[in-house]
Amino acid sequence: MDTKQLIKRAKKGNKEALVKLIMAQEKEYYKLAYVYMKNKDDALDALEDMILVLYENIGKLRNEDKFYSWSKTILVNRCKKMLKDRSKVVLIDGLSSESYEGNLYRKEDQILLDKHMSKLSEKHQEVLKLRYFLDLEYNTISEMLKVPLGTVKSRISIGLNKLKESLGGEGYERS
Amino acid sequence: MKEVENILKNRKKEMDNIEVPNDLEDRLLRALRHKKVIKKKRANWKVRVAALLIIFLLVGYNFDTLAYYGKKLIGYDTVMNGTLRELNELEKGQIIGKKYTFDNGIILTLDGIMIDENQMLAFYSLEDPSGKIDVTDMTMSQNNFKGLIETYDNSGGKGKSSEDGTEIKWISSFEPPRFFERNLSFRFNLIGEDISELGEISFKIDRDKAMGYSIKKTINKKVEIEGKNILFKSITASPTTTVIKGSIDDIISLAIDEIKGERYRANQLNFDLIANGKVIDNQGSGMSTNLKGITFHKEFDTLPTDLESLKIKFKSLSVVEDVGKKVSLKKGKDNGNIEILGETISIDDVYEKNGETFISLTTEEDTILTIVYLLADGKKVKIEETLSDDYEKKDMGSILHNRTFRFKGTGNELKLYIEKMTYTKESDKEINIPID
Numbered sequence: 001m002d003t004k005q006l007i008k009r010a011k012k013g014n015k016e017a018l019v020k021l022i023m024a025q026e027k028e029y030y031k032l033a034y035v036y037m038k039n040k041d042d043a044l045d046a047l048e049d050m051i052l053v054l055y056e057n058i059g060k061l062r063n064e065d066k067f068y069s070w071s072k073t074i075l076v077n078r079c080k081k082m083l084k085d086r087s088k089v090v091l092i093d094g095l096s097s098e099s100y101e102g103n104l105y106r107k108e109d110q111i112l113l114d115k116h117m118s119k120l121s122e123k124h125q126e127v128l129k130l131r132y133f134l135d136l137e138y139n140t141i142s143e144m145l146k147v148p149l150g151t152v153k154s155r156i157s158i159g160l161n162k163l164k165e166s167l168g169g170e171g172y173e174r175s
Numbered sequence: 176m177k178e179v180e181n182i183l184k185n186r187k188k189e190m191d192n193i194e195v196p197n198d199l200e201d202r203l204l205r206a207l208r209h210k211k212v213i214k215k216k217r218a219n220w221k222v223r224v225a226a227l228l229i230i231f232l233l234v235g236y237n238f239d240t241l242a243y244y245g246k247k248l249i250g251y252d253t254v255m256n257g258t259l260r261e262l263n264e265l266e267k268g269q270i271i272g273k274k275y276t277f278d279n280g281i282i283l284t285l286d287g288i289m290i291d292e293n294q295m296l297a298f299y300s301l302e303d304p305s306g307k308i309d310v311t312d313m314t315m316s317q318n319n320f321k322g323l324i325e326t327y328d329n330s331g332g333k334g335k336s337s338e339d340g341t342e343i344k345w346i347s348s349f350e351p352p353r354f355f356e357r358n359l360s361f362r363f364n365l366i367g368e369d370i371s372e373l374g375e376i377s378f379k380i381d382r383d384k385a386m387g388y389s390i391k392k393t394i395n396k397k398v399e400i401e402g403k404n405i406l407f408k409s410i411t412a413s414p415t416t417t418v419i420k421g422s423i424d425d426i427i428s429l430a431i432d433e434i435k436g437e438r439y440r441a442n443q444l445n446f447d448l449i450a451n452g453k454v455i456d457n458q459g460s461g462m463s464t465n466l467k468g469i470t471f472h473k474e475f476d477t478l479p480t481d482l483e484s485l486k487i488k489f490k491s492l493s494v495v496e497d498v499g500k501k502v503s504l505k506k507g508k509d510n511g512n513i514e515i516l517g518e519t520i521s522i523d524d525v526y527e528k529n530g531e532t533f534i535s536l537t538t539e540e541d542t543i544l545t546i547v548y549l550l551a552d553g554k555k556v557k558i559e560e561t562l563s564d565d566y567e568k569k570d571m572g573s574i575l576h577n578r579t580f581r582f583k584g585t586g587n588e589l590k591l592y593i594e595k596m597t598y599t600k601e602s603d604k605e606i607n608i609p610i611d
Contacts, residue, residue, distance in 0.1 A: 016204070
């Protein structure tokens with residue numbers, strides 16, 4: 001069955017059809033969720049969230065060619081919402097704990113990358129992850145995040161510069 | 176710029192290797208199938224987010240503490256009628272038993288509270304008497320107790336629902352009300368399909384029923400480990416939990432370290448609380464860095480009633496410290512040992528292969544070179560990967576950690592630049608807490 005037919009069925013409330021549509025690009029969806037949520041369990045939760053929203057709203061999707069970008073936008077928004085709600089919870093606890101993960105299994109430069117990435121603003125981190133971790137095209141990112149193409153490009157270039165500054169800025173000449 | 180892009184692209188390889196969990200399809204179908212049951216009610220993502228919030232509260236912050244409540248809750252079983260009443264008979268809690276009925280028929284019951292020095296526990300339930308509404312789908316992210324001026328927020332809890340989901344019982348922990356509070360109002364925001372209603376139950380606090388505390392003591396004793404002063408400030412033992420608070424160094428010494436470039440962050444602090452010679456179960460801990468310096472608190476199970484002796488036995492402190500040291504390396508196996516922050520790092524081998532430089536080294540188990548570079552003829556090279564991570568058990572119980580760093584490129588003059596290091600210092604110092 002082709003995508004169009006599946007979408008038609010999903011629009012009529014066929015759950016299997018909707019799941020099939022997602023499973024046809026399971027890796028893309030999973031990686032996208034993973035880039036935001038950073039672990040398997042939360043990524044799966046975000047995907048579950050997404051499918052519920054898709055199921056409720058697929059009737060509103062007019063342009064069926066846009067199913068994949070539409071659903072991925074929803075996934076990104078679900079992930080961001082989950083992360084935001086989570087940060088609120090931490091604030092309620094009033095715990096400003098700062099800890100370093102002494103992760104033995106991670107390569108040390110990847111730890112470094114995480115650390116420096118986290119210094120960037122959310123919107124810069126986001127485009128860099130989508131562009132480089134997932135290898136998405138500029139216009140795909142623009143469509144997914146609903147921001148103009150020019151903005152995506154400038155965020156990536158600013159993000160890269162800041163990251164470079166940050167990585168190089170903690171110089172080895174300090175001692 | 177290229178280099179930064181390359182580091183980023185390395186992560187792509189990692190991402191490409193990610194395997195999609197086998198149960199993804201199942202989970203999606205299950206999520207949708209569950210939807211069928213509740214479709215009319217349009218239980219939406221809010222519910223899921225709320226569930227997540229609760230899970231996060233449970234798992235993320237208070238895991239150990241909650242495991243404790245969980246244990247107790249199962250022990251309490253139907254906590255609302257049995258044990259709480261029993262505890263109440265023992266004058267250890269206040270039965271409230273007040274209800275609030277929401278517009279959709281759901282009934283909120285505040286069965287009782289327990290107040291002690293460390294926390295206020297609330298026992299409450301949500302129920303749909305018609306047996307139709309799945310109350311576990313209701314968002315209840317916001318519930319708190321409102322006093323005269325202050326609001327006491329929920330800091331975690333655990334609920335147990337009936338099989339059909341039409342009833343859920345909660346035991347949640349809140350900050351204890353201030354001494355001047357006489358009346359409290361339990362405020363509960365119920366959000367679901369077609370409903371967003373604030374339910375309120377007011378009651379008078381019966382201070383006679385408050386459990387007070389068995390011990391609240393100032394400790395104010397210092398333990399010095401490798402130049403770091405760990406100050407144990409106080410211990411508060413209540414009938415529901417025991418909390419130890421303290422700090423590591425003060426803001427002035429932190430500032431001095433910062434100026435000297437010897438900045439460090441405490442990573443983990445391990446100590447036991449021993450009462451009558453027995454180790455008390457640890458329930459949770461937290462550490463934060465703020466204007467006051469580094470403060471910590473650690474929660475333990477309750478103290479025995481026949482308390483004879485009490486002491487803190489220190490185990491270890493693990494810190495991440497700025498090093499910023501360059502170590503000259505010779506190719507070959509005779510580099511010997513270097514000493515950094517009192518830790519011995521043995522450089523076992525330095526060699527080139529296929530245009531890359533490899534450095535093998537051995538440290539103690541808990542020592543990690545958190546950030547490290549190779550300086551090859553003055554050029555800073557980041558680490559490519561860590562190979563053959565091995566742990567070697569020595570006699571005497573110590574464990575050595577061998578590994579090899581791989582760097583791209585070679586050079587004649589090699590230096591290892593260690594920027595940050597994580598290490599653990601053990602200690603068996605003890606602090607006796609006098610009981611009187």
